[in-house]
Amino acid sequence: MPNTGRRYHDIAIILVDDEKAFREALARRLEKRELRVYPLASARETLQVLEKESIDVVVSDIRMPEEDGLTLMTRIRERYPDLEVILLTGQGDIREGVEGIRAGAFDYITKPVEIEHIESKIFQAAAAVRRRRERRMEGEVRKELEERALQAEKLATVGTLATGVAHEINNPLAIINEAAGWVGQVLDRPSMQNLPESASLRRAAEVIQTAVQRARRITHQLLGMVRRESEPPxxxxxxxxxxxxxxxxxxxxxxxxxxxxxxxxxxxxxxxxxxxxxxxxxxxxxxxxxxxxxxxxxxxxxxxxxxxxxxxxxxxxxxxxxxxxxxxxxxxxxxxxxxxxxxxxxxxxxxxxxxxxxxxxxxxxxxxxxxxxxxxxxxxxxxxxxx
CATH class of the missing domain: 3.30.565.10 (Histidine kinase-like ATPase, C-terminal domain)
Structure with a gap:
């Protein structure tokens, strides 16, 4: 009978074994325990499903023709470090199971499989996966909060200075802009048309005015960081x-x-x-x-x-x-x-x-x-x- 004290409906596992009859029979029994099971025949199929689906635990036979379970487990651990792998060994192949644990497997189970035993191991492995993911998420949230706090501190510092500095800069900028404009007006007078280097002087005045406009945009951006004026909708x-x-x-x-x-x-x-x-x-x-x-x-x-x-x-x-x-x-x-x-x-x-x-x-x-x-x-x- 299913263990009704545990909730398995959100736990997804891959069951990979090249023996079709064993694989399908075990998958049906696990699905009755409210596990979401992907019964697969090879390591290649397993890696394909892992790319598309969110999986908690992989249960893999060790001895398979294309690629053995230990090699598959190594590839899984490299690509999906949060996942846990449970290995299935034949009766009398305990040494392979121990070798698998040393290589990073969560545990090993010998065939023939007792449904209560494998159910318990899957639950334990899934719980370990969930705890690991939660810790990682907590770490990411903490890091994001720290970055936001640092950003807020940086903005607060700039905001304190921005208003006063922007106004102090804008005053001389206005004077520079007016002086450059006046130079341009003088150069447009008929009496100045034959002045040597008049074209160069006019370009220089335009460069000054362009630089002033850019400086004004920067100060306006600084002021925009602290201002919150708005128009009615x-x-x-x-x-x-x-x-x-x-x-x-x-x-x-x-x-x-x-x-x-x-x-x-x-x-x-x-x-x-x-x-x-x-x-x-x-x-x-x-x-x-x-x-x-x-x-x-x-x-x-x-x-x-x-x-x-x-x-x-x-x-x-x-x-x-x-x-x-x-x-x-x-x-x-x-x-x-x-x-x-x-x-x-x-x-x-x-x-x-x-x-x-x-x-x-x-x-x-x-x-x-x-x-x-x-x-x-x-x-x-x-x-x-x-x-």
Whole structure:
């Protein structure tokens, strides 16, 4: 009779044995004990199932024609260190079982198998697997919390300095910008047209003004980390809003060879802060443009795949994002751009703004296949009005 004091319905095992009659008979008996059993005939089939299914325990015969159980166990332990393996030995083959334990098996059982005995061993092995997975998850959660605490401490430090420093920097920046503009106006006077090096002076004034604008963007990003001003939610009609973002992005980057288009779609209206939404999308488009310096395409779209949610996508045809970069792409101060070309705050602020709007921002990308940033927002911003 099944042991009703134990819950096995969520434990999955592989039973691998080249003897079909033995394998199928034992599998039926274990399934009556509420175990989820995958009866297989070879090591090759076992590894194929392990790639697709979440398995707790592998019960394997030691002696099999294609690949023996000890070799299979070694391969399992290398690829799936959390799993436990129980070996089946023939009567009188105790030495092989002991060798298996030394090599890392959870235990061995001799044939003929007593159902209560193997049931007990499977339960013990599964319990060990679950404890190991829980400890690993706890460790990952702890590590994530520690990283968040470190990040929060870093941001708090920057936030304390950001407001005062940004204002102090913006004042001389305004003076520099006005002086460079005045130099440009003087050089435009008729009396200055024949001045030697006038063209070089005009280019120098333009370089100064460009550098000032970049410095202002950096200070605005720093201020954005600590500011939480918002506008009352207002209706933002798609795709008109996306057309506006596309047109504005083209104006900001007139030199870009990247095409920016908006996909036709259903007419959608969401009630949100248009200023912050616009800021997110323009930043995402700008990142995509910078990823495609030699041309390409950016497509904006909006859909409502789930009731109450709107999915806004910014998709590019760029080089894609490597996995190592994708894991950290939303971290503050992380950038792959050359020194002096990026602060590492843009995407962090985009996701932060998305969460302020009650949504989230994620990216899907593979190297060589472009990138797609998806902004998920509620149809009505929290504390807003919707239809």
């Amino acid at each position: 207002r209706p933002c009609a798609m795709p008109e809003f996306l057309e506006e973002v596309a047109a504005l992005s083209r104006t900001i980057h007139p030199e870009s060879e990247v095409s920016i288009s908006v996909e036709e779609g259903a007419v959608l209206t969401l009630f949100t802060d248009p200023h912050r939404l616009r800021q997110i999308l323009i930043n995402l488009v700008e990142n995509a443009i910078q990823a495609m310096p030699k041309g390409g395409g950016i497509t904006l779209s909006a859909t409502s795949e789930e009731e109450g949610l709107v999915f806004i996508k910014v998709k590019d045809t760029g080089p894609g994002i490597p996995e190592t970069v994708k894991k950290r792409i939303f971290d503050p101060f992380y950038t792959t751009k050359p020194q002096g070309k990026g602060t590492g705050l843009g995407l962090y602020l985009c996701r932060d703004l998305a969460r302020q709007l009650g949504g989230d921002l994620v990216v899907v990308s593979r190297t060589g296949e472009g990138a797609c940033f998806t902004l998920t927002l509620p149809r009505a911003m929290p504390n807003g009005t919707g239809t």
